[in-house]
Every structure is written in structure tokens, then in C-alpha cells.
Amino acid sequence: MKTLDWTTLFGERAGRIQASTIRELLKLTQRPGVLSFAGGLPAPELFPKEEAAQKAAEILREKGEVALQYGPTEGYLPLRAWVAEWLGVKVEEVLITTGSQQALDLLGKVFLDEGSPVLLEAPSYMGAIQAFRAYGPRFLTVPAGEEGPDLEVLEETLRRERPRFLYLIPSFQNPSGGLMPLAARKRLLEVVMAQGLVVVEDDAYRELYFGEARLPSLFELAREAGYPGVIYLSSFSKVLAPGLRVAFVAAHPEAILKLTQAKQGVDLHTPVLNQILVHELVKEGFAERLERIRATYKAKAMAMLEALAREMPEGVRYTRPKGGMFVWMELPNGLSAEALFQRAIAEEVAFVPGAPFFANGGGENTLRLSYATLDPGRIAEGMRRLGRALKGLLAPA
Numbered sequence: 001m002k003t004l005d006w007t008t009l010f011g012e013r014a015g016r017i018q019a020s021t022i023r024e025l026l027k028l029t030q031r032p033g034v035l036s037f038a039g040g041l042p043a044p045e046l047f048p049k050e051e052a053a054q055k056a057a058e059i060l061r062e063k064g065e066v067a068l069q070y071g072p073t074e075g076y077l078p079l080r081a082w083v084a085e086w087l088g089v090k091v092e093e094v095l096i097t098t099g100s101q102q103a104l105d106l107l108g109k110v111f112l113d114e115g116s117p118v119l120l121e122a123p124s125y126m127g128a129i130q131a132f133r134a135y136g137p138r139f140l141t142v143p144a145g146e147e148g149p150d151l152e153v154l155e156e157t158l159r160r161e162r163p164r165f166l167y168l169i170p171s172f173q174n175p176s177g178g179l180m181p182l183a184a185r186k187r188l189l190e191v192v193m194a195q196g197l198v199v200v201e202d203d204a205y206r207e208l209y210f211g212e213a214r215l216p217s218l219f220e221l222a223r224e225a226g227y228p229g230v231i232y233l234s235s236f237s238k239v240l241a242p243g244l245r246v247a248f249v250a251a252h253p254e255a256i257l258k259l260t261q262a263k264q265g266v267d268l269h270t271p272v273l274n275q276i277l278v279h280e281l282v283k284e285g286f287a288e289r290l291e292r293i294r295a296t297y298k299a300k301a302m303a304m305l306e307a308l309a310r311e312m313p314e315g316v317r318y319t320r321p322k323g324g325m326f327v328w329m330e331l332p333n334g335l336s337a338e339a340l341f342q343r344a345i346a347e348e349v350a351f352v353p354g355a356p357f358f359a360n361g362g363g364e365n366t367l368r369l370s371y372a373t374l375d376p377g378r379i380a381e382g383m384r385r386l387g388r389a390l391k392g393l394l395a396p397a
């Protein structure tokens with residue numbers, strides 16, 4: 001049979017789409033017996049399985065001709081209207097997307113040309129870096145920690161550069177778990193507004209706060225100040241079920257229109273059945289569901305923090321999350337997280353090394369632990385194993 005050299009047949013963009021080495025590492029986390037803190041997977045015990053089964057059957061029986069038909073690109077109107085009311089915006093300011101991941105790709109498509117500067121935090125969400133990278137931008141990065149991006153560096157960067165947008169995850173950042181305080185949000189917006197820049201606010205973890213209340217989003221603060229330049233992304237993945245792939249963008253109608261046109265060429269629309277199902281699931285009892293989810297993640301986070309305090313050797317630094325799904329860790333003395341990963345797998349525990357979360361390199365001594373998926377007992381056992389792996393790495397050979 002004739003063979004083809006596919007790499008010479010693909011376009012230039014294909015060269016920028018690379019399988020990350022991390023994916024290879026992550027395959028190891030699926031070995032039986034491994035306790036994995038690697039994936040950012042929501043807790044499966046929180047999925048509304050029974051309710052979804054019942055409602056899906058009802059939808060197909062009673063609204064089958066809508067649920068199984070093509071739908072509008074902007075989204076199923078009752079769901080768009082529900083989201084609009086929830087966020088306090090107009091229906092034409094909302095676009096339903098197939099996961100927030102799709103919104104990230106659409107933003108890349110709409111805003112980025114080859115070589116366009118785009119500013120993001122270091123570290124930032126790997127899926128966003130991957131989505132934007134395909135469009136060949138020039139990444140500008142700003143260090144980010146427990147209190148979000150370093151505003152001094154950010155302001156200094158914006159004196160030199162004019163990024164097409166700033167991509168930020170102000171609440172319970174993936175991977176760092178950071179939470180930008182209110183004052184920092186306001187200061188950031190002042191700078192952005194003065195320069196007329198676009199901010200893409202990814203608020204995937206908006207409802208997963210452990211404290212009393214949610215901080216106002218950049219989007220909300222900007223609207224109060226009459227500034228239309230914040231594009232807001234969030235998703236039903238962390239509060240219902242990621243497999244449904246239903247998420248949303250809220251933004252100025254002109255931005256929504258362009259994103260909608262870009263979406264038409266990708267998938268015409270997000271599956272209608274899934275959108276109706278999401279609408280049915282959030283219409284009633286959503287507030288109670290959110291309370292339950294918050295309580296579950298808070299308990300898991302506390303279990304991880306208690307176990308870390310017991311098991312981690314001196315010199316290891318880690319964040320104390322105020323919400324979200326992650327603990328972010330820095331290893332001492334420039335120890336490599338990839339080296340630790342190999343030892344951890346031998347101990348049957350896994351995490352994600354931090355380096356791929358840095359768009360411009362660095363972070364070799366960092367790693368991310370997700371407490372979302374396992375129960376507190378297994379979290380404690382996992383941290384015991386991680387402690388053993390780390391002590392093995394620290395011990396002189």
C-alpha cells in the first residue's frame with residue numbers, strides 16, 4: 001500500500017498543534033491502583049444521574065421534535081434567557097458554547113492573528129494555552145500567585161505592549177487556586193479601561209467558593225463602571241456535568257455576534273438535547289445543588305490540607321485554596337516535579353507537573369493536585385504516598 005508523509009500534507013497550523021508530553025505522562029495515572037490527583041475531573045458522586053435520566057426521557061418524549069432537530073447557533077432560547085437572568089444581562093449578550101473550551105478556541109479564532117500579543121498568567125489553564133497556541137500568537141506572561149496576577153508586572157507590561165486580550169481566571173485559578181481580591185480586581189480594571197483593552201474572564205469555578213459569598217466578577221465590576229470590554233466565560237461543567245458540554249459566554253452584543261459567526265463554522269450549534277436537559281436541571285433546586293457541591297469540595301479540600309500538613313517534608317510550599325478544585329505546590333531546592341512524578345507513580349499516586357501551565361516555560365519545580373475526584377479517605381492515603389515519594393527524592397542517594 002502507498003504510504004503518505006502526513007506531516008508534509010498538513011497546514012502550518014498543524015505544526016503548532018502538538019500533543020503535549022504531559023498527555024503521555026497522564027496515561028500512567030490511569031494504571032489500576034494509582035490514586036490520581038492529576039485530572040481536573042468533577043466529583044462523579046455529584047452528577048445528577050437519576051434526575052437527568054428521568055428528565056432526558058421526558059424531553060425526548062414531549063419535545064423530541066425540538067431536542068433532535070437543528071437549533072440556533074446562539075443557543076436554545078430558554079437556556080439563554082435563564083443564563084441572561086442569572087447573570088443580569090440581556091439575552092443577546094449570551095452565547096451558549098460546547099464547553100468553555102470551545103469559547104476559548106472561538107476567541108483565538110476571532111481575536112488572534114499570527115504574532116498577535118496575548119497576555120496571560122503564568123501559570124494559566126493548559127487548555128487555554130493550547131487553544132490559543134494554534135493561532136500562533138506571541139504569549140506575554142505575568143506571574144500569578146495566591147492573590148492572582150502580579151499587578152506591578154502587568155502594568156509594566158501594558159506600558160510596552162498592547163495585547164489583543166488579557167486572559168485571566170480571577171477566581172480559584174486553574175492551576176494555582178489563586179483568588180484575586182476585590183481591590184486588585186478594581187485596580188486591574190482601571191488600567192484596562194484607561195487603555196481600552198479586552199479582558200477574557202474565565203470563571204469556570206465561579207460557584208465553588210468555600211467562604212460566605214462570591215466576589216464580584218471583573219465582568220460585573222466593568223459593567224457597573226460602564227465598560228463593555230470584558231468577555232465573560234463560564235460553564236455548567238463544574239456544577240452539573242462536564243460530559244454534557246454546555247457552557248456560555250456573556251459579552252457585548254457585537255462580540256457575541258462575531259463569536260456566533262465563528263461558531264457556525266465549527267459545530268452549527270451546541271447539542272439541543274443537552275441544552276434542554278441543562279435548562280430543566282437548573283430551573284429548580286439549583287441553589288440547593290450549589291450548596292451541596294460547595295460543601296463537598298470544601299470537605300475534600302480540608303481533607304487534603306490536613307493530610308499535607310501531616311505528610312509533607314519541610315520546605316514544600318503549597319496554597320490553601322479558598323474555593324475551586326486545586327492545591328498548587330512548589331518543591332524546594334529546584335527539585336523537578338517530573339522526577340517526583342516518576343517516583344510517585346512507583347508509589348501509586350499521581351499529580352500533574354506544573355511546567356505545561358507556563359506558556360513561556362518555567363515552573364519545573366511546581367505541580368497541581370486536584371482534590372475534587374477522590375473521597376477524603378483516599379485523599380489522605382494519596383498524600384501519604386506522595387509524602388513517601390517526596391522524602392525518597394529528597395533523601396541523599
Ligand SMILES: Cc1ncc(COP(=O)(O)O)c(C=O)c1O
Pocket residue numbers: 040098099100101102125127169174202204234235236237242246247
Ligand atoms: C479555567 C478553565 N477554563 C475552561 C475549562 C473548560 O471547561 P468546559 O468543560 O466548560 O469546556 C476548564 C476545565 O477544566 C478550566 O479549568
